[in-house]
Amino acid sequence: SVDISTFMRQTGHTTLDYGFVNTAATKSSITFIDGDQGILRYRGYPIEQLAKNSTYLEVAWLLIYGELPTADELAAFDERIRRHTLLHEDLKRFFSALPHTAHPMSVLSAATAALSTYYENESDPHNPEHVELNTVRMLAKLPVIAAYAHKKSVGQAFLYPDNSLGFVDNFLKLNFGVLSEVYDVNPVMSRALERLLILHEDHEQNASTSTVRLVGSTGANQFSSISAGINALYGPLHGGANEAVLDMLGRIRDSGESVERFVERVKNKEDGVKLMGFGHRVYKNYDPRAKLVKESADEVLEALGVSDPLLDLAKELEDIALNDDYFKERRLYPNVDFYTGVIYKAMGFPTRMFTVLFAIGRLPGWLAHWREMQGDPQTKIGRPQQLYTGATERQYPGA
Ligand code: ACO
Numbered sequence: 001s002v003d004i005s006t007f008m009r010q011t012g013h014t015t016l017d018y019g020f021v022n023t024a025a026t027k028s029s030i031t032f033i034d035g036d037q038g039i040l041r042y043r044g045y046p047i048e049q050l051a052k053n054s055t056y057l058e059v060a061w062l063l064i065y066g067e068l069p070t071a072d073e074l075a076a077f078d079e080r081i082r083r084h085t086l087l088h089e090d091l092k093r094f095f096s097a098l099p100h101t102a103h104p105m106s107v108l109s110a111a112t113a114a115l116s117t118y119y120e121n122e123s124d125p126h127n128p129e130h131v132e133l134n135t136v137r138m139l140a141k142l143p144v145i146a147a148y149a150h151k152k153s154v155g156q157a158f159l160y161p162d163n164s165l166g167f168v169d170n171f172l173k174l175n176f177g178v179l180s181e182v183y184d185v186n187p188v189m190s191r192a193l194e195r196l197l198i199l200h201e202d203h204e205q206n207a208s209t210s211t212v213r214l215v216g217s218t219g220a221n222q223f224s225s226i227s228a229g230i231n232a233l234y235g236p237l238h239g240g241a242n243e244a245v246l247d248m249l250g251r252i253r254d255s256g257e258s259v260e261r262f263v264e265r266v267k268n269k270e271d272g273v274k275l276m277g278f279g280h281r282v283y284k285n286y287d288p289r290a291k292l293v294k295e296s297a298d299e300v301l302e303a304l305g306v307s308d309p310l311l312d313l314a315k316e317l318e319d320i321a322l323n324d325d326y327f328k329e330r331r332l333y334p335n336v337d338f339y340t341g342v343i344y345k346a347m348g349f350p351t352r353m354f355t356v357l358f359a360i361g362r363l364p365g366w367l368a369h370w371r372e373m374q375g376d377p378q379t380k381i382g383r384p385q386q387l388y389t390g391a392t393e394r395q396y397p398g399a
Pocket residue numbers: 019236237238239241266273274275276277278279280281282330332335336337
């Protein structure tokens with residue numbers, strides 16, 4: 001007896017599914033999405049409740065281990081992560097080999113891949129102790145690498161992590177603190193960032209998570225798999241959209257083009273221009289994460305004492321698009337990337353750091369999926385089929 005997929009292949013029934021629109025590559029018990037209703041739940045818990053009440057590390061634990069942690073479990077997890085924040089001094093020097101003009105996402109993926117070289121003897125995917133250790137290492141060190149990518153891009157000295165601080169506060173200090181100056185974390189900014197990170201923590205089989213799974217299915221370790229996921233996230237159709245949205249808003253403002261005219265160009269698909277931050281493969285209704293981000297955008301900007309005309313421009317664009325037949329017929333709504341950039345900008349992050357923030361948010365999901373895959377006895381190396389359309393056999397000249 002053979003399994004159904006082998007039977008289908010042997011009998012010439014290969015499914016051609018560009019973009020995997022209708023093909024499940026795995027079973028998973030981590031995240032549930034109902035794209036028609038606009039529902040997102042991590043391990044059964046609604047995203048709205050987690051964003052309001054939880055913390056980044058608590059949600060990370062939930063995604064990775066399947067249950068909410070007890071207070072003791074969470075405290076021990078937090079403590080363990082704080083103890084692993086330091087990067088090897090040699091790895092710090094790795095950053096100087098890269099040009100200061102490098103995009104922080106390229107720096108992030110390169111340094112994450114480089115992290116693997118320090119732990120090669122402790123990176124066996126089948127060794128539970130290694131897996132635990134590297135889960136903690138990734139959670140502890142990715143924010144530090146991200147902050148160094150930021151510091152490098154603005155030419156400032158790297159700071160050492162301050163392990164008296166919690167996860168998000170430490171990250172803010174690493175980004176915005178300046179050597180030999182006191183840095184006081186703004187609690188409004190800290191909570192707002194924590195909420196945004198929670199909203200990004202997992203989203204089932206998106207392109208970057210599927211990449212992490214595919215690379216992981218070959219037996220590659222967490223560092224290599226996640227470095228690949230970071231590269232997948234970088235693209236403007238995926239995580240890179242948050243940067244692309246701000247660029248788009250800035251271009252509309254600077255060009256003096258009316259919002260209506262811009263939307264016309266999108267609808268006519270002139271030069272392939274898209275309304276960035278709109279549309280989603282799964283959501284055919286308002287993205288529940290975008291709803292939460294939009295609700296808090298005004299509040300956060302006000303609390304930070306920032307007013308930004310780009311937020312008004314974004315709202316105007318949304319109003320026009322949601323009442324337009326082109327967008328209605330195609331069921332295109334704002335996705336999570338539409339409003340996040342305005343908030344990150346108000347916090348002081350340069351545009352090129354936006355997708356890096358997404359990567360830190362998504363890390364627990366990547367780790368949870370990598371681990372779920374390794375623990376699933378059904379896992380096989382990922383290896384799609386193709387329908388060959390090239391030449392039939394021909395002879396090399398003179399052969
Ligand atoms: N602006 C204008 N038209 C759009 C947009 C958009 N943002 N998104 C989709 N469409 C149109 C397509 O041109 C297509 O039109 P057609 O039927 O006339 O050919 C139709 O809507 C269906 O779109 P597809 O591209 O087939 O949808 P798909 O599921 O393959 O793509 C995607 C989803 C990539 C998110 C797409 O909507 C897009 O490019 N959006 C802009 C980029 C973006 O915001 N990405 C972030 C996604 S969320 C995330 O990764 C966190």
